[in-house]
Structure formats: structure tokens, C-alpha cells
Amino acid sequence: MGKETPIYIQIHNQMRKDIEEGVWKVGERIPSERDLALQFKVSRMTLRQAVQTLVDEGILERKVGSGTYVSSKKVQESMVGIASFTDIMLSQGKKPTSKTISYHVKSASVSEAENLKLTEETLVLRMERIRYADDLPICFEVATIPFNLVEHLSKLEITRSLYKALENEKGLRVGHAEQTVSAMLASERIAEYLEIKRGEAILRLKQISYSTEGLPFEYVRSQYVGERFEFYLEKNK
Template sequence: MKVPVYIQIHNRIKKEIEEGKWAVGARIPSERKLADEFDVSRMTLRQAIQTLVDEGILQRQVGSGTYVASSKVQEKMSGTTSFTEITENQGKRPSSRTVSYHLADPSLSEMEKLQLHEGDEVLRMERIRFADNQPICFEVATIPSSIVENLDKQDITSSLYKALEEKAGLKLGKANQTVSAMLASEKIATLLNVKRGSAILRLRQVTMLDDGLPFEYVRSQYVGERFEFYLER
């Protein structure tokens, strides 16, 4: 399966950062310069950069440029964040709209997070999640195809966790989560019906089965004024 061009560029930039081409806090070249360097359109280059921003590898500074992100102080969170359960517990009706849904070769980041090997395939899906028909978050979820090969699309897109437990007979384990702040890009603003530059809460989560095997890598962007995280110790 051919790897999309923007994922190829994502992989190359990520590798160059890991190899020290750009230090933490360094500004990377402009989109126009990188597009020329990789011989791709600005749109393709921008998609690769946005994917790295969503993963927390790069960060944008309005009016300044794009920089290699520094490590952030992390607060340990307990429990697995399930949008469906959270929404239902608040007496609201959860729903979702699938933006894209397809099998693909994993990016380097996805391979690392999901402990995949060369030749493994993943299901990558993008969804908008709603509470009482109001858009709350945009989510990109990556799942090893072997985990969901016996589930249908409706099962996976409506409530993956429920389908894995009830139809695949799998038991869910812990999740590693990180939350940070960012501003809504033009794409996210359009999908979530907010102004560009609005406050966004970014959640990155790797969820595991009870045997410790990671089965899901999710990058979610929540509208700051419509959602908050509540943690109990």
C-alpha cells in the first residue's frame, strides 16, 4: 500500500528532528521553503506540518512561525477518557460524523505508539464528536487493522470500546493521556464551527488492552468553551 505523500513528509521531518537537525525551540523553515525542498504543493506540506502539530512534535506561534515543541510538564491522569460515556453521564446524547475512514500504512509516530512492525496496516479514521448535536471535538484515531478485522464500520465508528468488549471479547486496560492547549486551525475551526484561533484542548491518548498491548492512538481537539476535563484522585 502506497504511503500518502504528506505522511512521507511527516516521517522525514520527524526523523530529522530526532536526529538533531532542528533543536528543541528552533524555528523550522517556512512552508514555502519546505514545499520547494520536498517538491510538493503548499497544501500537501501544510497537511504534513499540521499532523506534526497535532501530535505535539511541532507548535505554531501566530505571526512568528512553527517551532520544534519543547517537553511539557505532565500531570498523571487516571482512567480512560471515553467521549460516549462522559457525554451520556452528563445526560446528553452522543453522536459522531465520520470524516474519513480507511486502511493505511502507519506513520512513524503511529508505529511507535502502537508498537507496530514494518508491513502492519492500520485503520485511520477522522470523526467529529457531538453532544446533543453540538460539535465538541475533532478526533483522529488509529487502530491496528488486526484488532478490528471482525468488526463492522458501524460498530467501530459508534462506540469502539463497547464493540471491542461486547463483540470481540476483549478487555480494556489503562490509557496514557496528555492534554495541552492550542489554537484552532482553519480546518478545525470549520469542522467544529468556531472562529479560527479559538482555544482548543488537545488530548493525545494511547489506550491498551488488559495485557498491555496498545490498540488505539487518538489525537483529539476539543472546543475549549464547550468541554472541560474533570480528574478525581
């Protein structure tokens, strides 16, 4: 090993290379610190520094009472621009699917009317769905759309890809979105839907989607599994 680079960084680099080359697979537990220290012929303190650096980078994750594992790659969504869940999944090489929990037409609630700039008597389509990536539940979503925009669309078209259906049938082009993200704990109902434990950390997203003409056409409340999804910000120069 070289003299200039700290030993723990050299070990970090080798372990990262091993992970990238598939020596340890995603979700696999790595050897104990004792075994790795023997393998690299360093003290456990030095080895622990290397592992902690990989944990800090999100490459490894510690599980209390279980060990250290290669992290699963999280699905990411940029907070700049707007894209459908389907497009986000496809862009990351994942298979998107959905399970519809409820689907009905009703009068807009106070919050739905306010966010979509409607009167409370206006009819809206409200649907609840579980969204999956490669059959793993990513989020529970409640979406509200003015009914006049979708009344001639089939349930299949709407649930498969709303944005594409609106563009093809209505000529409505997606513009921008207003998004608010906060942290919360999963309720018993949401935990069951997302196959996690009650009280686990989840990300709550509220989004109002606008057409290129400035028309609010979708109000979404989503709850994402914190360990499987992350948002990232892009800053324009």
C-alpha cells in the first residue's frame, strides 16, 4: 500500500471496488470487523474507520444486532421538474407497477378544492394506490384529479400512466409542480401497505402538478418508504 494515502482510505477504496465488482451483493452482509481486520492485516480501529466511511457514504448500512450490509440502491427523484412515477422507475431500470386500493368520483373536499382551485361542489376522481419498483412497495399514494379531465379516460389508462393519457387524449402537457416534503412515522395501515413496521420512518410528499398553461390538474399526497426512496435537489447555476 502507498505511503501518502491513509490506510483506512486505501481499505475503503478496496472495499468499495469489491462491492462495485459484485464481490458482495446488494443486501448481503459483509464479514465481521474482526475478520476484515485480519484480511487487511490492520487493527480493528483502522478497519472500523474504513467501514464507517462507507456507511457515511451510504454504500454500507449497519443493522443493530445483525451486522453491516451492502445498501440497497434507493430510487431517486429530482425535486427539479416533474416526471411520472412510471417514468422515474423506467429511467432507473426498474419495473413500475401499481395496486389500486380505492377509485371513486366524489365532490371535492375543502383541501382538494383549495389546492386544485375548484369549488367544493366540483366532482373529482380520488384514487389510492400502492406504487412498486421491481415488486417492492415504494409508496402509498392518494391522487385527486378534476373529473372533467378524466371522465372520458378508462381506469386502465388513468392508473397505468395518467400523464401520458392526459397528453394523448386531452393535449394537456405537464409543466411544473409545487412539492413539500416532510418526515413522519408510518401508521399501522400504511405500514401494512408498504410492508414495513409500524412507526418506521417515511417521507411524506404533497404535490400539486400544473400544466404548461398553469392549470392545476393533480393533487397528490404520497408516503414513501425512507429506506427505499430519496429526493435530491438540483441547483441551477
